[in-house]
Amino acid sequence: MGAETGFRAIVVDKTTDADGAGHPSASLCTVDDAFLMAGEVTVSVEYSSINYKDGLAITGRPGVARVWPLIAGIDLVGTVEESSDARWVPGDTVILNGAGLGESHHGGLAERARVAGDALVRLPEGISARQAAAVGTAGFTAMLSVLALERAGVSPDAGDVLVTGATGGVGSIAVAVLSARGFRVHASTGRVDELGDYLRKLGAVAVVDRATLGEPGKPLQAQQWAAAVDSVGSVTLANVLAQTRYGGFVTACGLAQGSDLPATVMPFILRGVSLLGVNSVEAPRPLREQAWARIATDLDLGLLDELTCEIGLEDSFHAAEGILAGNLHGRTVVDVRR
Ligand SMILES: NC(=O)c1ccc[n+]([C@@H]2O[C@H](COP(=O)([O-])OP(=O)(O)OC[C@H]3O[C@@H](n4cnc5c(N)ncnc54)[C@H](OP(=O)(O)O)[C@@H]3O)[C@@H](O)[C@H]2O)c1
Structure with a gap:
């Protein structure tokens, strides 16, 4: 041109x-x-x-x-x-x-x-321009979240992993990538009936109604998650922290419910839970290359197309x-x- x-x-x-x-x-x-x-x-x-x-x-x-x-x-x-x-x-x-x-x-x-x-x-080799755009910032951020959990030492044998906002862009690709890596993924969504099968097809072993996370809850709740990928923030993230097991890790990248975090320090000081921030915008070049290399190997491109x-x-x-x-x-x- x-x-x-x-x-x-x-x-x-x-x-x-x-x-x-x-x-x-x-x-x-x-x-x-x-x-x-x-x-x-x-x-x-x-x-x-x-x-x-x-x-x-x-x-x-x-x-x-x-x-x-x-x-x-x-x-x-x-x-x-x-x-x-x-x-x-x-x-x-x-x-x-x-x-x-x-x-x-x-x-x-x-x-x-x-x-x-x-x-x-x-x-990367093996992925088309259209597929790379389908991954986009959302999928790139999902992979950054997975890499953050891996750096923290979380492995599939640690236990169940929760993904919130699961039918969204970040959530869908996080469910697909974590499931492909052998994690037992529980997918939280507001569209259980409409999109539960979609999430199971991406690899989720269970679908959680997001209403169970959307209202204020106790500072410490039954310990369920070895790790979580959250793109929702607000009360949902506070509840996720309260349900995370001793020594667990939660990534936070989004604010679909809200930018507030009405939580207490209890999960941190009594259960040693860690909150890991994820920012795709400022990601340095080596991390970008690492994430894209892993997208090319870890993401099922047939599922991505679907x-x-x-x-x-x-x-x-x-x-x-x-x-x-x-x-x-x-x-x-x-x-x-x-
Ligand atoms: N930090 C970063 O670098 C970075 C990068 C990418 C995205 N983000 C942020 O991450 C979030 C998700 O981005 P996205 O592109 O994946 O958006 P998206 O496709 O709209 O996905 C967000 C999902 O969150 C759930 N949700 C929406 N409103 C909600 C509410 N009021 N309460 C609870 N759940 C709600 C919905 O999933 P269900 O219908 O399944 O419940 C929705 O599909 C956004 O806040 C975005 O700005 C941040």
């Missing part, structure tokens, strides 16, 4: 009302190369995806887009067109998750991107509403050329 050629992008911009208050909103625009920000690598984007954060940005909710106007999309997978970074040459297929994409730097919901070379990861739904760029608006309303499950890939 030449420098003068326009390309499609979902752009979040802010309009100011008479009282001076700003209102972000997103629209499908045609922009050109002059619109792009500085970066060493120009990428012809093939796929992006819809994560919870993309839902917030595209629907104009605060907290994700930090500069305006901004191309949305915290993920991209595409082919390098031009590069002044010696690590990347035209023709390379690259993945970028987070690292400010769609937050402070123009994102992946566009046919073209110009980005820094440092957080790019080469597409939990993936594909949409075109313009459908992102509908999908953004859907992910915030809790109507989606699994992963939604965006073919930005469609």
